[in-house]
Amino acid sequence: MRLFRLVVAAGLTILAGATAAFAAPATATSNVNLRSGPGTNYAVVGTLRTGQNVEVIECQDSWCFIEDGNRSGWASSAYLQRFNSGGPSRPQPGQPVPSDPSLNFGITIGPDGKPSINFGINQPQVQPPRPGPGPGPRPPRPPRPQPVPPPVAEACFYAEPNYRGASFCLEEGESMARLPRNWNDRIRSVEVLGGATVDICGDANFYGVCQTLESSRSRLANQLDRRISSLEVY
Incomplete structure (x- = not known):
């Protein structure tokens, strides 16, 4: 029995010290920037589009490091929805569950008046199978509805008209x-999302010809088409 307890204790100690690798598929619920680190103070390295599938490698606070096969970076976890994954397996209905072995002993007095001591270890008792819910497989449970995140106030900027070509996005306040x-005098269309407002200017530091956009523009006006050097989203 002492050996049995020592083996169990050692097993629990090993399990407690183990670290599980974390990886889970997810999808972007909105356009969201990929950054070089877990925070808005890190540089933008790309953009995830709404509905894009990615692989979540790890998470820190409210940021997750993701990969989509061609690129990787950090994205806000508020705009990532993980796919449902199976939990730990449970015993199936009717599956016998063994109980723990236990030690027993007894003392009997024989006809001649001499005592006799008996001891042993009980074999595990098998519980009888529980009745199932009925013939046929159990129907799957319906998935729980996922909360819908609020729309993100942001703007995305494209190198071609009609929101095509290379792009990047800025959120409200950036x-x-x-x-x-590689982006100076290159933007040709702007997509405004979530009620954001955008200022675009032809010169750096918000000088020169400027325009305020409160809705998307599939093609910019001639005076700013491929002539934007500074911009702000608010």
């Missing part, structure tokens, strides 16, 4: 006083 070289 701005670029000077666009990077």
